[in-house]
Amino acid sequence: MTSPVKNLIEIKNLTHDYGSVRALDNVSLEIRENEFFALLGPSGCGKTTLLRILAGFETPLEGSVTLAGQDLISLPANKRPINLMFQSYALFPHMNVGQNVAYGLEREKLPKAEIKSRVEEVLKTVGLQDKVKARPSQLSGGQRQRVALARAIVKRPKLLLLDEPLSALDRKVRSEMQLELKRLQLEVGITFVVVTHDQEEAMSMADRIAVMVEGTVGQVDTPVDLYQRPATAYVGDFIGESNFFDGIIVPEGIKHASLGVLPGNRYGKDISGEAHLLIRPEDLRLAVSGEHSIPTMVQDVQFYGGASTLVLSIEGRSAPILMSQPGATSAQRGALVNLTWDPLKAIVLPRDSRRSAL
């Protein structure tokens, strides 16, 4: 399992405008072979533009994209070894499932027998072998998505792009498809790039995630690293639940205006001046007497079966503090509790003006 990491796609200094709006601003990224990669960000962050450039539907203003070392931008969409699964699935309504899946192979002018066997094989892979003759209008949302997926992977592309693949499905089908997509990716051995605004979707499926912010790449990392060691306050805020404190940097953490010194971990980063301290809800705990702590009041207790969340307030602070605990909690609404945390797990980050409103 220690084969050298090879890059499949290399994106360098990509810039693109829509009219006067800068959609991509000097984006550089590497996507590795056989990896499940996610482009994650809110709408308007440039992730869809990047996807359309990879697919060949947009030509960037500046920058280069190579696939296995070869220039991609000069190739038209129909000549690229890349397929896209559209958000709307874009199944051809006048063709049945089999014809939809065979369409791409017919364009390659492959022999009829080969097309037939490959269509059968891929429909079996996605579990739709008995729907060959069905029209897209006769299928459920989940089945349509499987057809769209089959139609894309039957071409055996080097790269499969998926545009918000799960957004059109209801909750139950969505989690099924999440597992299914991951299984398929391992099975067919194609590099997947999924575009999504849903961080849970990205976190649960992807090997690595690029968090995009206003046309730039904020951070590229594994889901665990993104969560535990965000590079910026924006990323820390975007991924998962978080509690932020603002203050001035001091050697052991930050100095908050009213709460005093809050200890945290700088991870060796050189930070000066204003800074944020990020503490995840599960890293907070109730303090025993004598420990360094901050006083809070319980505003609300939410019990989710496996875990509970305490919503706490601090005087003079509008944003609530979230703390999660495994199992049920004995805390009562209105109770005064002292909170503490492991300074190693609290992250000190440089001031970030883009951190979304808190």
Place this chain on the structure above:
Amino acid sequence: MRMINTLRKVRPLQLILFCTFAFLYIPIIALMAMSFNGSHSPFILKGFSFRWYSVLIHDTRVIHGLINTLIVATGSTILSSILGTLLAVGLHRYTKSSALNAFALAPAIVPDIVLGIGLLALYALLSVSLGLYSVLLAHVVFSMAFVTAVVKARLAHTDKYLREASMDLGATRTATFMRITVPSLAPAILAGALLAFTLSLDEFVIAFFTNGPTTPTLPIVIYSMVRFGVTPEINALATLLMLVSFTAVIIAQRMTRPSEEQ
């Protein structure tokens, strides 16, 4: 008893509806009934007969007019279907201008007489001698607008990413147009074509202006026959024409139902 009950339940609006339908369809029903009347006079009922249908098919003027009309209708339908579809696709893809859309659809709304005079003036200006082909082209002008309207409505309901999906799967632009765009619009194109055909079939005013003297279309033949009084033969002809138009319009309506796919 039950009938009286149902009659009592008829509300005023339903009564108006009923009267409207009666107003619309009684003349047509009367005409159809008369076409099967064996007598020469509409005031004498002489029993069911196909007599007038037989007279009709032996009338060379009518047959000649019918052939002319079929040539015009078929030709203008084919041309207007192709041109109207291309126009609809072009408007849908490349313009958001509502003025341009209105211009494309205007020939359907412009009074026939204006279109007729205008075309006649144009033909005169270009010194084109009049004949069936000048009627055919004149019919293309307005029926193209109908095809465009129907196809455009369909385009608004189709997935705008179908084309990109086709290119993504390796198809060229031409293959995409022929295999994806046209087939996914097929029901609308066919509906538009049927409309164009029925409109051309009984079009009188424009044909009257743009036709040559030796090639009367069926409506012109009927007009000249009616001038000497309505014969039961014309009732038979009208019944047949109506049958064709009704069938075509019903098929066209079924095809444009947006619910059938997606």
